[in-house]
Amino acid sequence: MSNQAWLERSFAAVWHPCTQMKRHERLPIVPIASADGVWLTDFDGKRYLDGVSSWWVNLFGHGHPRIKQAVREQLDRLEHVMLAGFTHRPVVELSERLAKLSGLGHAFYGSDGASATEIALKMSFHYWKNVGRPQKSRFVSLENSYHGETVGALAVTDVPLFSSTYAELLKPGLRAPSPDARQAGPGESAADVALRSIRSMENLMAKHGGEIAAVIVEPLVQGAAGMAMYDPVYLTELRRLCDRYEVHLIADEIAVGFGRTGSFFAYQQAGVTPDFLCLSKGITGGFLPLSCVLTRDEIYQAFYHDDVARGFLHSHSYTGNALACAAALAVLDIFEDENVLEANRLNAADYTERMRPLASRSEIRHFRHQGMIWAFDVETKRSDFALAYFSAMLKRGCLLRPIGKTVYFMPPYTLKPEEMDWLVAASGDALDEVLAGTSAGGDATPLP
Numbered sequence: 273m274s275n276q277a278w279l280e281r282s283f284a285a286v287w288h289p290c291t292q293m294k295r296h297e298r299l300p301i302v303p304i305a306s307a308d309g310v311w312l313t314d315f316d317g318k319r320y321l322d323g324v325s326s327w328w329v330n331l332f333g334h335g336h337p338r339i340k341q342a343v344r345e346q347l348d349r350l351e352h353v354m355l356a357g358f359t360h361r362p363v364v365e366l367s368e369r370l371a372k373l374s375g376l377g378h379a380f381y382g383s384d385g386a387s388a389t390e391i392a393l394k395m396s397f398h399y400w401k402n403v404g405r406p407q408k409s410r411f412v413s414l415e416n417s418y419h420g421e422t423v424g425a426l427a428v429t430d431v432p433l434f435s436s437t438y439a440e441l442l443k444p445g446l447r448a449p450s451p452d453a454r455q456a457g458p459g460e461s462a463a464d465v466a467l468r469s470i471r472s473m474e475n476l477m478a479k480h481g482g483e484i485a486a487v488i489v490e491p492l493v494q495g496a497a498g499m500a501m502y503d504p505v506y507l508t509e510l511r512r513l514c515d516r517y518e519v520h521l522i523a524d525e526i527a528v529g530f531g532r533t534g535s536f537f538a539y540q541q542a543g544v545t546p547d548f549l550c551l552s553k554g555i556t557g558g559f560l561p562l563s564c565v566l567t568r569d570e571i572y573q574a575f576y577h578d579d580v581a582r583g584f585l586h587s588h589s590y591t592g593n594a595l596a597c598a599a600a601l602a603v604l605d606i607f608e609d610e611n612v613l614e615a616n617r618l619n620a621a622d623y624t625e626r627m628r629p630l631a632s633r634s635e636i637r638h639f640r641h642q643g644m645i646w647a648f649d650v651e652t653k654r655s656d657f658a659l660a661y662f663s664a665m666l667k668r669g670c671l672l673r674p675i676g677k678t679v680y681f682m683p684p685y686t687l688k689p690e691e692m693d694w695l696v697a698a699s700g701d702a703l704d705e706v707l708a709g710t711s712a713g714g715d716a717t718p719l720p
């Protein structure tokens with residue numbers, strides 16, 4: 273069956289995520305038939321370089337043989353068993369290994385990133401009740417934060433396009449300024465901006481610390497804010513404030529964990545440990561939905577009691593799915609056996625150089641880079657820039673989804689130098705087309 277036939281059937285039957293479906297009257301859905309490495313292939317045989325790792329989930333390319341093999345082997349033994357009252361090898365081994373990597377003793381599982389956010393928020397809130405301090409019930413998040421779109425997660429997400437419609441459903445939280453390094457004034461460094469933001473956080477905590485259960489942050493890179501990057505000193509100082517005001521620190525590493533920012537976990541660059549760590553996306557290398565919240569043993573112990581209601585009575589049917597855990601174990605094996613962080617470090621330095629021709633263009637502002645993420649802002653009056661650029665890149669055989677006027681690259685770690693050169697050339701070419709105003713753009717609604 274051709275692309276056209278699949279896209280018509282999809283349009284008629286599937287409600288696609290994060291999409292005004294009417295837009296697809298003009299912007300065709302792309303049906304993908306297969307994928308291999310960094311390439312996706314449609315039903316007409318056209319290839320697309322997956323420049324955003326399929327919404328940031330893919331680490332080692334599509335169809336990685338080791339992950340595939342691990343899932344296959346697990347499939348022959350046990351596909352799934354409920355985790356309440358039962359356990360299995362992959363979930364035990366994964367929990368042990370994640371505890372060793374993070375220094376956080378117990379692992380609680382969900383299926384998607386947003387469910388991890390919900391779990392961390394609920395656990396923190398419940399912890400304070402269990403220790404006799406129920407007044408500590410509010411959450412602090414950063415301006416432009418994104419932590420998912422279920423009702424609890426949306427309350428700590430600061431993207432009005434996603435949240436304002438549901439305002440009446442959301443528990444009002446506290447917001448602190450983002451440490452986004454792009455706010456640096458003349459002569460100011462990223463660290464100066466971070467310290468300026470932390471002073472606002474300190475004021476907030478001094479005023480409301482007694483009511484605050486937790487602060488939730490995306491360590492080092494606020495992804496959905498348009499890859500807003502910030503100095504690690506922010507996290508170092510935030511940890512200090514959280515200790516001083518007895519507030520939990522929730523590190524949402526759903527997007528930035530598993531080596532994306534250069535270290536295995538982003539918070540490690542600040543020399544701190546959070547109280548809760550949310551993981552998802554890259555955890556299975558992009559193969560299967562899985563999320564996980566790790567927490568300190570002392571927090572776990574506050575739930576350990578004869579009273580059932582003091583326990584964490586949260587569950588999802590697929591909690592700790594054996595196939596997903598097997599995929600995650602294969603991901604950890606790859607990190608261990610193939611020196612991934614060091615290879616990424618060398619590749620990232622090389623790729624940043626290869627990007628210079630793009631980065632030095634006069635329309636580009638704030639070219640930035642952290643680990644295996646690159647981003648820049650485009651100076652243009654086109655309100656439909658994101659959609660126009662997405663379309664222009666798709667035409668050239670590349671999947672990039674700008675956020676507003678920010679273009680970012682977040683490719684699988686296995687991208688080859690020649691593929692990066694191709695990506696840079698295609699991106700520049702698409703930029704020429706879009707800035708000349710010849711792309712079939714469409715309406716001005718941002719492409720999330």
Ligand SMILES: Cc1ncc(COP(=O)(O)O)c(C=O)c1O
Pocket residue numbers: 384385386387389418419420421490495496524525526527528552553
């Ligand atoms: C930092 C962060 N937290 C949470 C989420 C939500 O994850 P999911 O889309 O799997 O629910 C995302 C998704 O992009 C994210 O980037």
